[in-house]
Amino acid sequence: MERNVQRRRRAFATLAAVGMAVAAGQVHAQTATIAVGAPVTSIDPHYHQLSPNNAVSDSIFDKLVNTDAQARNIPGLATEWRVVEPTVWEFRLRPNVRFHNGNAFTAEDVAFTLQRLPNVPNSPSSYAVYARPITRIEVVDPLTIRFHTAQPYPLLPLDMTNVRIIDRESSENVTTEDFNSLRAAAGTGPYRAVTHRNGDRIEFERWDGYWGDRAPFERVSYRMITNDAARTAALLAGDVDLIDQVPTSDIAKLRRDNRVQLSETVGLRLIFLGIDHLRAANENSPFITGNDGQPLGRNPLRDVRVRRALSMAIDRRAIVERVMEGAAVPANQFLPEGVFGHVDDLPAPAYDPDGARRLLAEAGYPQGFRIQLNGPNDRYMNDGRIVQAIGQMWTRIGVRTAVEAQPWTTFIGRAGRQEYSSFLIGWGSNPDGSHPLRNILATYSRERGWGASNRGRYSNPQVDDLLEQSLSEMDEAKRERLVVDAMRIAMQDVGVVPLHIQTNIWAARRGFEHTARRDELTRAQDLRPAAR
Amino acid sequence: MTVYLVRRLIQALFVVLAMSVIVFVGVFAIGDPVEILISPDADQLERERAVAALGLDLPLWHQYLVFLGNALQGDLGRSFVFNEPALKLILQRMPATLELAFGAMFISILVGLPLGLYAGLRPNSPASKTIMAGSILGFSLPTFWVGLMLIMVFAVQLGWLPSTGRGETCSVLGFLGVQPCGAGLQWSFLTVDGLAHMAMPALNLALFKISLVIRLTRAGVRETMLMDYVKFARAKGLSPARVTFVHVFKNILIPVVTVVGLELGSTIAFSVVTESVFAWPGMGKLIIDSINVLDRPVIVAYLMIIVLMFITINLIVDLTYSMLDPRVRLETKGA
Numbered sequence: 001m002e003r004n005v006q007r008r009r010r011a012f013a014t015l016a017a018v019g020m021a022v023a024a025g026q027v028h029a030q031t032a033t034i035a036v037g038a039p040v041t042s043i044d045p046h047y048h049q050l051s052p053n054n055a056v057s058d059s060i061f062d063k064l065v066n067t068d069a070q071a072r073n074i075p076g077l078a079t080e081w082r083v084v085e086p087t088v089w090e091f092r093l094r095p096n097v098r099f100h101n102g103n104a105f106t107a108e109d110v111a112f113t114l115q116r117l118p119n120v121p122n123s124p125s126s127y128a129v130y131a132r133p134i135t136r137i138e139v140v141d142p143l144t145i146r147f148h149t150a151q152p153y154p155l156l157p158l159d160m161t162n163v164r165i166i167d168r169e170s171s172e173n174v175t176t177e178d179f180n181s182l183r184a185a186a187g188t189g190p191y192r193a194v195t196h197r198n199g200d201r202i203e204f205e206r207w208d209g210y211w212g213d214r215a216p217f218e219r220v221s222y223r224m225i226t227n228d229a230a231r232t233a234a235l236l237a238g239d240v241d242l243i244d245q246v247p248t249s250d251i252a253k254l255r256r257d258n259r260v261q262l263s264e265t266v267g268l269r270l271i272f273l274g275i276d277h278l279r280a281a282n283e284n285s286p287f288i289t290g291n292d293g294q295p296l297g298r299n300p301l302r303d304v305r306v307r308r309a310l311s312m313a314i315d316r317r318a319i320v321e322r323v324m325e326g327a328a329v330p331a332n333q334f335l336p337e338g339v340f341g342h343v344d345d346l347p348a349p350a351y352d353p354d355g356a357r358r359l360l361a362e363a364g365y366p367q368g369f370r371i372q373l374n375g376p377n378d379r380y381m382n383d384g385r386i387v388q389a390i391g392q393m394w395t396r397i398g399v400r401t402a403v404e405a406q407p408w409t410t411f412i413g414r415a416g417r418q419e420y421s422s423f424l425i426g427w428g429s430n431p432d433g434s435h436p437l438r439n440i441l442a443t444y445s446r447e448r449g450w451g452a453s454n455r456g457r458y459s460n461p462q463v464d465d466l467l468e469q470s471l472s473e474m475d476e477a478k479r480e481r482l483v484v485d486a487m488r489i490a491m492q493d494v495g496v497v498p499l500h501i502q503t504n505i506w507a508a509r510r511g512f513e514h515t516a517r518r519d520e521l522t523r524a525q526d527l528r529p530a531a532r
Numbered sequence: 533m534t535v536y537l538v539r540r541l542i543q544a545l546f547v548v549l550a551m552s553v554i555v556f557v558g559v560f561a562i563g564d565p566v567e568i569l570i571s572p573d574a575d576q577l578e579r580e581r582a583v584a585a586l587g588l589d590l591p592l593w594h595q596y597l598v599f600l601g602n603a604l605q606g607d608l609g610r611s612f613v614f615n616e617p618a619l620k621l622i623l624q625r626m627p628a629t630l631e632l633a634f635g636a637m638f639i640s641i642l643v644g645l646p647l648g649l650y651a652g653l654r655p656n657s658p659a660s661k662t663i664m665a666g667s668i669l670g671f672s673l674p675t676f677w678v679g680l681m682l683i684m685v686f687a688v689q690l691g692w693l694p695s696t697g698r699g700e701t702c703s704v705l706g707f708l709g710v711q712p713c714g715a716g717l718q719w720s721f722l723t724v725d726g727l728a729h730m731a732m733p734a735l736n737l738a739l740f741k742i743s744l745v746i747r748l749t750r751a752g753v754r755e756t757m758l759m760d761y762v763k764f765a766r767a768k769g770l771s772p773a774r775v776t777f778v779h780v781f782k783n784i785l786i787p788v789v790t791v792v793g794l795e796l797g798s799t800i801a802f803s804v805v806t807e808s809v810f811a812w813p814g815m816g817k818l819i820i821d822s823i824n825v826l827d828r829p830v831i832v833a834y835l836m837i838i839v840l841m842f843i844t845i846n847l848i849v850d851l852t853y854s855m856l857d858p859r860v861r862l863e864t865k866g867a
Contacts, residue, residue: 122586124570198813200813201813233696237691239695413567449575
């Protein structure tokens with residue numbers, strides 16, 4: 001079949017080009033084409049903290065600490081790292097590493113990179129946060145560097161997984177435009193970028209001087225096809241060899257198709273419901289009324305029994321099976337099994353509408369109340385349909401639910417101003433439980449930089465206290481216990497209502513093999529010719 | 533003539549100005565670009581820095597005045613997302629859109645005019661009825677569906693054409709062998725691979741226009757055939773070909789030119805659906821991506837350029853009238 005298609009295409013090309021030289025672009029074992037669903041906005045690795053950009057940067061640049069497919073830290077440009085004193089981290093750097101331009105990699109490049117992070121002009125989302133805890137950088141020798149911090153800071157290696165190292169000699173005063181035009185895009189990664197057409201494609205070429213395993217393809221073409229159906233069609237037509245963000249509606253069809261093979265793994269993105277904790281127990285929440293449509297005079301969501309009832313009323317298994325076509329796992333916490341901060345004794349809540357009704361009655365709402373559930377309709381996999389499904393499930397226990405799904409651009413601003421009573425949203429975690437704790441579940445505080453994405457304004461002093469201890473605990477085992485305890489408390493308190501953790505799915509043509517990553521990044525180096 | 537042109541220019545200026553105000557306020561009303569662009573794990577300090585870096589900490593009227601001041605010096609602002617001048621981004625994408633739009637227009641005239649002419653001259657033949665029925669399909673089928681069907685049939689099932697993307701490109705000078713292909717403005721229609729990539733999206737865009745041209749031409753022909761000067765020309769003993777192609781054809785062109793001109797404008801400006809379905813890296817895709825992340829400088833610059841383009845096209849259409857029909861006098865038209 002595949003061979004047929006190619007033969008026909010070749011025949012047509014010849015027909016169409018009578019009298020002209022035909023350069024039949026045949027698939028060659030040495031090249032591969034990847035199609036991604038989200039546009040890459042920059043080649044500058046320090047300009048815009050965005051997953052598609054990070055995926056491309058990861059092929060061109062290296063970090064001191066890399067992450068493997070399971071999101072565990074592994075040596076990158078640093079071979080080992082250790083705590084010298086509670087406030088000093090030491091990284092030993094990999095010897096004999098060269099940048100694409102031939103320059104040697106040394107500690108000076110690391111220091112230079114960290115100094116650039118806060119100084120990228122016009123950045124809409126900078127990497128400065130990863131340099132901020134560091135008060136002083138000490139270059140001990142060309143292959144040893146020390147970072148001094150004001151307080152003990154256990155998360156420094158994790159932060160380093162976000163910092164891509166650039167070459168100091170050739171990068172003084174470079175601008176984002178210099179990276180985009182590839183004048184200054186020299187890294188130490190397995191591929192170097194040779195063409196960049198904004199919003200269309202990036203062409204990679206293998207870097208033969210790479211310190212690690214040699215990249216499997218001589219050339220990789222990295223195309224952006226944002227339309228889901230067109231991306232799948234491009235794969236089936238044989239124009240591309242790997243696609244990401246396989247739409248759930250195509251999963252069943254692609255599984256049966258023996259021309260392609262899916263690669264998948266449970267990811268790090270939790271889809272959950274945010275809950276209005278801002279209004280006190282005796283205040284009105286914006287989208288909650290009594291059954292008669294009159295204001296209730298109180299915020300039922302401040303009662304943990306109501307929150308628990310709303311959580312128990314959701315049939316997560318049905319959502320995963322019917323709406324998500326199996327591309328998710330029901331969850332009651334932010335991180336999946338096997339990731340730092342996963343709580344073992346916190347299974348997904350059982351679907352129990354009767355129990356939920358009892359809890360509501362106990363809390364003083366035997367007849368329920370009215371609520372509006374908000375959410376985006378163009379952001380997460382099947383987001384609009386999930387919101388509808390939950391609306392029906394809540395109505396079944398007597399909480400009469402209206403749903404409103406809007407485009408992300410309008411939704412997110414209103415969610416950030418606490419205008420909703422309940423809303424669906426997602427969170428892609430770093431592989432460390434302190435990350436969602438600090439950003440979503442900690443009390444909102446500008447001074448501490450906590451709770452910046454805590455859009456429901458959940459607040460629990462016990463959680464804050466455990467998080468604070470964990471953020472200066474240098475012993476990993478003790479730190480994990482603190483993180484797990486904090487997470488357990490917040491989840492038993494139903495600070496948010498977790499729904500499911502998404503599965504990341506790629507589809508590759510037969511003859512290619514792809515390693516699925518928890519962190520959703522589609523990287524050129526994760527695609528190989530299949531072993532024969 | 534000069535007075536006429538000056539008056540049109542002043543009008544244009546006001547329209548552009550009004551447009552920029554509307555877009556500015558519109559984007560502000562939709563949402564906050566920083567909320568969309570910022571990494572979710574940015575803390576409050578980083579958010580404040582980003583707001584200030586993008587100039588969004590100023591009151592809206594102040595932001596607008598800053599924009600206006602820069603615009604007068606030819607600077608339409610830098611994209612929030614790409615950190616490159618908005619104008620440069622748009623101009624980079626322009627060749628892809630232009631060649632697609634002109635390709636579609638070319639197809640629609642090449643196919644639409646002869647078919648329309650035939651249907652007008654022989655209104656009762658079965659072939660004419662088939663053509664007219666077919667043109668209804670061209671009007672009523674949604675573009676995105678037709679696009680996907682084209683991909684499914686010609687790329688996935690038959691494997692004749694590449695499914696998406698722009699393919700190989702070349703510059704005009706490169707095509708002539710003066711310099712390497714990669715240098716200068718890149719066009720797809722200069723390479724075989726590029727043409728193959730262009731075929732489906734151009735056809736998809738052309739479908740609606742073909743139908744339009746067929747219907748306009750047919751209506752025009754039927755009306756003109758009954759005119760006295762046509763009867764007179766025939767009575768004079770002129771050959772049917774001369775009557776059709778000189779006397780009839782020239783007179784039906786006015787509505788066709790108007791509509792094709794306006795259609796060209798809207799194809800250049802808003803071929804968003806086709807460009808997304810075929811992953812064609814043109815301006816339509818840029819504008820939809822920009823709207824999705826509220827990249828205000830790009831949206832404002834884009835719409836201002838589009839307004840200018842429409843004004844220019846209308847002007848050209850008006851000038852073409854006066855050439856096609858000597859009775860149309862620009863000065864007396866009162867713009």
